[in-house]
Amino acid sequence: MTTSRKPVEVTPSRRAPRMEALATLPVFFQLAGKKVIVAGGTDAAAWKAELLGAAGAEVHVYSETLDPAMEKLLLTGSVSGSFVHHAKEWHAGDFEGMALAIADAETDKQAEAFFQAAKTAGVPVNVIDKPAFCVFQFGSIVNRSPIVVGISTNGAAPILGQAIRRRIETLLPLSLAGWAGLAGRVRNAVLDRLAPGSQRRRFWERFTEFAFSGREAPEDDRRVSDLVETVARAQPAGQGRVTLVGAGPGSAEYLTLKAVRALQGADVILFDDLVSDEVLELARREAKRMLVGKRGGRQSCSQEDINDMMVSLARSGKNVVRLKSGDPMVFGRAGEEIERLKDEGIPVSVVPGITSASAMAAELGVSLTHRDHAQSVRFVTGHSSKGELPETVDWSGLTDPATTTVFYMGARMAGRISARLIAEGKASNTPVVAMANISRSDEARWSGRLKDLEAGVQDLPAGTPILIGVGPVFGMLRQVQQAVPSELKMAGALT
Structure with missing residues (x-):
């Protein structure tokens, strides 16, 4: 029997520091109408000059010779700024009135001379590909101006920075x-x-x-x-709203973009015990986080207390996110919460999440509806509201050999689930799998036969959320594991 506790705000120890250490400080220069100096006529210097011009700068290029890229740039001009070519080498007096100084130097001696001249003039300086002579650095850029995203690896991994830029490019539409x-x-x-x-x-x-x-x-x-x-x-002034958000099985990588936006817009987040800290870290920093933990067999907040808190907060004008593990509409008691909020006249919406059964299939690399083995899939609760084996379930229907069945919250009932299925005619050697902490760093799994399910579940970490899958598709698990190349297994070990 579970005991009730009141919702509580999370203690500071559960929160990550507001800001971790920074290798470098990202800043954005306003260069429209300002002068900058670029020393060198090379292709590399041309690329930096084009960036500066795109930011609206008046770019003064000092070089006696020009590579084709720089020559073309000076000829075509800038989309925003302008270029002035000085067919000579730079001198110390050329730094006066400059906002930035950039150079492409062949030798360290040339780089140091430019660096010292800029430093003496009080101008921030960057010598291309020579970190020792830079007071600022250029990062990879995602341009959706006026939205500009800069990415820096502090010079440690430029290729990684470019890969990150490509990933962000796919997330930000050109529009x-x-x-x-x-x-x-x-x-x-x-x-x-x-x-x-x-x-x-x-x-x-x-x-x-x-x-x-x-x-x-x-x-x-x-x-x-x-x-x-x-x-x-x-939404009149003074009235809030509630959004039920699915946090997925654990890893923040399973969050949808819409879920992240909801977390970023929340005033208050009411979250369950199973929601990971890495998911909470994506929320707006100013949002209040309230732990309303609901765990089977443990001290939990009553559903009525949670409902009352959502109503109270929304009526006080707060935008509330009710953050649930997995998908709110799959064994998440969302129906009760939606009904109460609608009765109170409070706007409510739902952001679905990746349910644990889907994440389990992905982690195992096994299709729940592989056409050679299963033509349907069922999600079944592992226990009733009284904590017993659910009697309203069509147990005889679950013995269909062409059906994959996934039991949620079934750890304590594993032995009874196995016995009941076998008693109803399910083959005792039916493949099964049980997984704990799906998609998390401490994920654990066991696979075997239905007759051994109770003993197998006992090998998994106690007190953790456990999913049980039953059906012929899980007989493919050994084949899938054997087919994974050794280098991919190594990659999995690293992650």
Whole structure:
């Protein structure tokens, strides 16, 4: 029998530091209309000059000779700034009035001379590919101007930085630039029409959903002004809302982009024991985090206490995220919470998550509906509301050899589940698998036969969430493991 506890705000010890140590400080220079000096006419210098010009700078290039790339750049000009070519070597007096100084030097002696001249003039300096003579560095850039993302590995792994840039490029649609520009144009209307706090945040959440939809930003600002009015009417000042968010099985990599945006927009997060710290770390730093742990057989918050807290917080104007492990709509008691919130007239929405059964299949590399073995899949609770084996389940139906069955929260009932299935006619040698802490660093698994399920589950970490899969598809598990190349096994060990 479980005992009840009240929701509590997490202690500081559960939170990560507000800011870990930084290898370098990311800053953004405003260069529009300012002068910068570039020493060298090489291809590398041309690339830096083009960046500076794109930022609106007046770029003074000092070089007696020009490589083709620099020559072409000076001929075609800049999309935003301008170029001035000085067909000579630089001198100390050329640094006066410069905002930045960049050079491509062949030798360390030349690099040091340029570095010292810039330092004496008080101008931030970068000598390309010579970290010892740099006070700032260029990172990889994702350009969705006015949104600009800079990535730095502090010179340790440039190729990794480029890979990160490519990953971010896939996440940020090209149309985002238009939406960012539109945001700047409607900002005053938002400030004038919407109240500070939840109303404004709700607008920007909706705006962000449009921005990441892949659609082009509307050219008519009045359409966005209409959205301002819609939000003002839909969520009056002083009224909050609740979003039920699926946190997935554990790893933050299983979160959806929509879930991350919900966490970033929350005032308060009510989260379960099973939600990992790495998921919580993606939330808005100012959001209050309240632990409302619900674990089978342990001291837990009552569902009524959780419902009362959601209602109270939303009525006080807070945007509340109810963060649940897995998917809220799969054994997450979301139905009870949605019903209560709707009865109270509080806006509620749902962001689905990766349910544990899907994550289990992915981690094992086994399809739950492999067409040679299973034509259906069932998700079944491992215990009733009274903590016993659920009697409302069609146990005889679960013996269908063409069905894969996944039991949630079945650790304590493993022996009874096995016995009941066998008694109903399920073959005792049916392949089964049990997994604990799916997708987490301490993931553990056992595979065997249905008749050995109870003993197998006992080998897994006690007190952890355990999923049990039953069906012929899990007989493929050994084949899959044997087919994995040795180098991939090594890679898995590293992760």
